[in-house]
Amino acid sequence: MRELLLSLEVAGACALLALLGLLLVVVRRRRLTGRLGTFDCSVRHPGSRRWALGVARYETDRLDWYRTFSLSPRPSRSFARGALGVMSRRDTEGNERLAVQPDAIVVECRHGGASLELAMSADAYTGFASWLESAPPGQNVNVA
Incomplete structure (x- = not known):
């Protein structure tokens, strides 16, 4: 059970990092095209x-x-x-x-x-x- 919980935490952290990276790319593009x-x-x-x-x-x-x-x-x-x-x-x-x-x-x-x-x-x-x-x-x- 403990290994399953750890793997879910790692998967959640990876998904959060991917989402954060995507959000940064979108914000950068908005700043560039806003000028x-x-x-x-x-x-x-x-x-x-x-x-x-x-x-x-x-x-x-x-x-x-x-x-x-x-x-x-x-x-x-x-x-x-x-x-x-x-x-x-x-x-x-x-x-x-x-x-x-x-x-x-x-x-x-x-x-x-x-x-x-x-x-x-x-x-x-x-x-x-x-x-x-x-x-x-x-x-x-x-x-x-």
Whole structure:
């Protein structure tokens, strides 16, 4: 009987920790999306088949990207506005439709010398393109 009670206590503690972790992820996401200049954005690097879900936030000179399922208060990636360029955009294809937000478009970008893909809504893309185009003079910005 004592072993059963101990195992139930351990299972309850594990369930409580999992619930607390989930609650922290939800609170973090609410704090991120509650600020102006944020939008849902998934990232994929060429050669990879996996999309990473996240939230992007505009800063003055960079785009910060936060992974959805993380507890870190810091962005997972930062993209400098002057080094970021849009090569093309397209609709999602095949299994991509299941991995990103509904009705998302895929934006193929270059950041520095590396290429990457961002998936966002059409409205978010309009804001993203406007943000890139409004860069200060002297920054070579490419928007397809």
